[in-house]
Amino acid sequence: MSRTPRATRWLVPLVLLIVWLAVGGTLGPYAGRLGEVATNDQAAFLPRNAESTRVIEAQRAFKEDETLPAIVVWTADGDRPLDAAQQDQATRALAALKGTPGVVGQVSPAIPSHDEKALEGVVQLRPDLGDELSSTLDRISRQASAVTGATAVLAGPAASQADLSDAFAGIDGLLLGVALITVLVILLLVYRSVLLPFVIIVSAVFALGVACAIVYVLADHDVVRVDGQVQGILSILVIGAATDYALLLTARYREELAGDHSRFAAMRSALRQSTGAIVASGATVALGLLALLLSDLTNNRALGPVGAIGIACAVLSTLTFLPAALVLLGNAAYWPARPRPAEAAGGGHGVWRRIARVVEKAPRRIWAIALGGLLVCAAFAPTLSSKGVPLDEIFVNDAPSVQAQATLAEHFPGGSGNPAVVIADARHEKQIVERAKATDGVADATPLTEQGRPGSGPTRVVDGKIRVDVTLKDAADSDAAKATVSRMRSALHQVDGADALVGGYTAQQYDT
Incomplete structure (x- = not known):
């Protein structure tokens, strides 16, 4: 009769361990698959009621979906003017890109600069290309290089995004690796044990795998939303929380073992005394994260439920897998150190x-x-200034997109190919265009025509609204360009009945 309870005591932790090993092996790969269900559209980083957010919605009426512009800039070899033949070559090179994978809408012709030493063309790309963006830009670059006697470079948001992707390639894995190594070193210093730190890390990794699998399924069914920022924070959040909760349990378990209790009695006592603190801590963090649902930013709201799921998984792993592993290991978990009654009685160091x-x-x-x-x-706190970082200050070393943007600014207005977008009442077209052009920092303002591009021809009117593309003199991500957007909004909002909205890349940066 005495053997059955004893066997049962060993059976429970063994079953829990086997279940977690199976779960970890099955769901662990989902930690690297969240990118498959991630959404990284610009509107996610904007306040819901921001003016640029409403412009994104209004653009859809013009059948102008959000795009990612790639700006091709040609400069003559030898600092001499580009001739008509080279301009024709550049226009044909751009035209050949229309309809190719990743390219959407109309492709602009090659436009010469005022000094005739450069040409510019814009290719609109899908904003959701992801890993295909670099290969798409390589194809554009090869096509643009066909112009004889000229050097082609790529600027604009698409080129910047590709350089940023290269700079941050593998950053999630790097962050996770650094976090795990840091935790391992801390645990080794705290416990002076060889085995225990690895048990705690395995517990944290299992929690992360389960959390990622749950989030993956929910995101795939559009229940929650995941973007690159949420994905990175989830990993660090779960590893940190699981380690923190594990410290509470393992410290209490060591104290109980030091009191000459059996491993089973010690774990029962440790769980009884630490479960309340762990659950309360997890609930506090989870509720704090869920408060992000009140945020005006979509990506902040997305972090709330995803982070709460991660915390719940950290608590679950700490209260199930970790006790099972510790019971099976007993005093060996703390080897070569050994819990001593004197330490427990003395209350620590x-x-x-x-x-x-x-x-x-x-x-x-x-x-x-x-x-x-x-x-x-x-x-x-009131001294915090959050205005964003201009493109030329983001990279430690000059990236190709930064150099290309500098080349573009030498020969064209800094905002060329990446205009501010104005949506307004069609009855006030003349006033809107005049006021936009009169705004300090604006190089040009042109209504969208029926041909689907700014220029000559009848203006396209959709539901009584027009779209005006405004080219800024300064680079689209610069502080000067953001100030121009602010001035232009003030000027256009004063046109009674026009209901003018100013959006586009620069306005999105300003609103964010």
């Missing part, structure tokens, strides 16, 4: 005993001092 005595003697004073320090630090 001397420095922590001294800190505990100070807090115990004057808890209110310590509380007041800590609160005062936090308030002093919080007083500096």
